[in-house]
Amino acid sequence: MGRPARIDRAAILDAAFELADREGLDAVSMHAVARRLNVTPMALYRHLDGKEALLDGLVERLLTEFRAPRAGQDREQWLTAMAGGIRAVARRHPAVFPLLLTRPAVTPAARGVRDAVVAALQDAGLTEAAARRAERLVSSAVLGFAASEAAGRFRQHEQAVVDEDFAELLRWLRLALTGPHHQE
Amino acid sequence: MGRPARIDRAAILDAAFELADREGLDAVSMHAVARRLNVTPMALYRHLDGKEALLDGLVERLLTEFRAPRAGQDREQWLTAMAGGIRAVARRHPAVFPLLLTRPAVTPAARGVRDAVVAALQDAGLTEAAARRAERLVSSAVLGFAASEAAGRFRQHEQAVVDEDFAELLRWLRLALTGPHHQE
DNA sequence: ACCTGAACACCGTTCAAGT
């Protein structure tokens, strides 16, 4: 008959996320997270399935911090908000961000965010199939760019150049979403 | 006055790459690679600066396996070859591939491949600045898609659907590269 | 010059035990 829990899943994810932000993803270990919570590593297993589940939790945190911009008044504006939001998350959490391209969204909260993006695209007038496809393609392109930037792949270029890169990418996507190319 | 070397950088990268392909990126450790070469872990440090340098070596291997398609007869065809080549590498080496979005190309051989892509775009008629920008954007989008696919982010969809996604992405990029959008 | 051996502070996870 239980004693009160000293930690829970949320506290564990908080600690892990902070650790990743400050010392990098490699610093996120079961031992290190436990240390931060004044608990032994094994205490974490009561609340989380292991290291993999911990990383899935970080993906969830990234996505819920992002949140999907609500249904587009107009499609261009929605796209700008959505892409800008993703890029902002990448800049705040460069160490954690690559996980988004490495791990599918598996936790319920994580899947919810993706579903909200699809819903917004449907509200903007796409069929369900087209909305799902657009979500996959836009997220791939934007995540690819944001992850590249966060990882320092464009490090050698001036910030202004990279900002203009991003603007150009948005123009491409706008063209693709509003252009003569979403039949079927 | 040296004894003959039993291993070298190439042999180490061979072993690491094979290990990653067969058992995943997490299986690539200095200990495990050394074990595969019948050598102690410390022997690797003579030929490589450490774990980070080992991973940079894997990035180099991915890029040199890809090789840039030679200068485009026509731009569309070049784009198809280039994107298809990247996707093929991702499918052959799903475990290693994400490194491309996580680590900038730092070794000389790795940078050479990227420079060849830029050169091909210049041969196709872009200015140097435009070619560099196009390389950054196309590689971000294609790497983002290929990494997503390799990581299983589209796992729930039929192969035919994902193939059509890729075709659609290519149409977007073609539009962007040949459309009314590469002034300045 | 190239590799080994012993060592250190870590890591993920298990198992049985305490309260």
Next chain:
DNA sequence: ACCTGAACACCGTTCAAGT
């Protein structure tokens, strides 16, 4: 129910030593 303690097979890297 929740957490600890001891333990295991790992990990990256250092240092001094062998040939």
